[in-house]
Amino acid sequence: RKEVEQDPGPFNVPEGATVAFNCTYSNSASQSFFWYRQDCRKEPKLLMSVYSSGNEDGRFTAQLNRASQYISLLIRDSKLSDSATYLCVVNDSGFQKLVFGTGTRLLVSP
Amino acid sequence: NAGVMQNPRHLVRRRGQEARLRCSPVKGHSHVYWYRQLPEEGLKFMVYLQKENIIDESGMPKERFSAEFPKEGPSILRIQQVVRGDSAAYFCASSRGQRGEEPQHFGSGTQLSVL
Numbered sequence: 001r002k003e004v005e006q007d008p009g010p011f012n013v014p015e016g017a018t019v020a021f022n023c024t025y026s027n028s029a030s031q032s033f034f035w036y037r038q039d040c041r042k043e044p045k046l047l048m049s050v051y052s053s054g055n056e057d058g059r060f061t062a063q064l065n066r067a068s069q070y071i072s073l074l075i076r077d078s079k080l081s082d083s084a085t086y087l088c089v090v091n092d093s094g095f096q097k098l099v100f101g102t103g104t105r106l107l108v109s110p
Numbered sequence: 111n112a113g114v115m116q117n118p119r120h121l122v123r124r125r126g127q128e129a130r131l132r133c134s135p136v137k138g139h140s141h142v143y144w145y146r147q148l149p150e151e152g153l154k155f156m157v158y159l160q161k162e163n164i165i166d167e168s169g170m171p172k173e174r175f176s177a178e179f180p181k182e183g184p185s186i187l188r189i190q191q192v193v194r195g196d197s198a199a200y201f202c203a204s205s206r207g208q209r210g211e212e213p214q215h216f217g218s219g220t221q222l223s224v225l
Contacts, residue, residue, distance in 0.1 A: 004152075034213065041147070041199060041200055042218060042219070043216040043217060043218045043219055044153065044201070044216050045216070046213045046214075046215070049213065066156040087152070087153075094184055095157060095213060096141060096143060096212070097155050097158060097166060097168075098143070098145075098153075098155060098214060099155065100145075100152040100153040100154070101152055102151060103152060
């Protein structure tokens with residue numbers, strides 16, 4: 001079983017749609033969680049950290065369910081510029097060792 | 111305020127040659143990480159360094175790969191006697207502290223192609 005699993009997609013949605021991605025992780029001791037986005041295999045860019053209480057940043061909402069070991073990302077009112085690969089990332093230790101999922105590809109069309 | 115700087119952006123080597131990848135962290139960051147992304151795969155952790163120290167190298171192949179982060183100058187990832195399977199994107203990241211919740215900031219990567 002992969003440490004971090006994501007549906008690779010692609011998710012094809014029209015502009016303005018709401019889309020949700022899920023991610024599961026295997027290590028129950030994981031401590032920190034993030035969503036990054038990656039465009040065309042360029043560098044990953046931090047989208048948001050994910051907290052147990054859930055957090056929102058504009059059109060983006062992230063949720064963490066520790067009991068079920070899954071993380072979600074909700075994107076509302078999709079824009080063309082949201083087209084990218086979204087990486088679910090877990091820190092497996094108290095220190096900085098990130099474990100990346102293979103990513104979910106999102107394509108937003110006009 | 112420059113971000114993480116990596117060079118070169120593209121590096122072509124023939125089998126058996128050496129590859130040296132450089133990474134300058136964000137100013138003020140003393141923690142550096144190297145990741146590798148093979149084609150059609152996710153990023154894989156390789157090594158975590160602080161100034162002059164290797165903290166975690168559990169993701170580094172046992173042979174031909176080494177990394178350093180000297181007191182002065184950039185971090186270097188060195189691959190000796192490269193093989194075709196080393197062709198990948200190599201990303202460097204840095205963080206201000208070592209706590210797990212501190213985000214890592216990534217450089218634009220070095221695309222290594224081995225002929």
